[in-house]
Amino acid sequence: NAGVTQTPKFQVLKTGQSMTLQCAQDMNHEYMSWYRQDPGMGLRLIHYSVGAGITDQGEVPNGYNVSRSTTEDFPLRLLSAAPSQTSVYFCASSLEGRTYGYTFGSGTRLTVV
């Protein structure tokens, strides 16, 4: 099993550009989430999904869109990149139920110049 796969690992964008961060999991997990990690602030939830076709906002959703057309994939779209979106982005998936810890991908380091 590959677990949670994120692509790309690194990306540099110019202000105003758009892009999609890809996330795929092969564990048939219902729950998927996107987090961003910034120094001293831990991981903050951007968007999450409890199943295909169902998404909701997290703590810091502005400037990001998501969709969940399949159980496996949960892409994160940056609509118009801003320097404040420079961060490390993590995708995670989990079985239903809070007793299961999330499995995280290895992250995408994004720099917006």
Add this chain to the structure above:
Amino acid sequence: DQQVKQNSPSLSVQEGRISILNCDYTNSMFDYFLWYKKYPAEGPTFLISISSIKDKNEDGRFTVFLNKSAKHLSLHIVPSQPGDSAVYFCAASERAAGNKLTFGGGTRVLVKP
């Protein structure tokens, strides 16, 4: 305002000794708590969890203690090993919010040989 706080950004400990990591929370609705470990350039990995109906949970060298009245939890690592050097995040969730996690800012642990 951060609902989950890790007030010690870093901790240095000698190999073989105990590492104690602390975490405080403000949301009294949180009823499930987790610890994650993160190495550089990797995603966080689930370490141990505890439900609010318990005050202690053990898994090998790792023990998590929960003090609900003080809204405080701690992670004990005994004995500490050089491979434990990493950033540790505590996280919390509430039943009404499903499987969404709120993370603390992290504590960087350095275990000296």
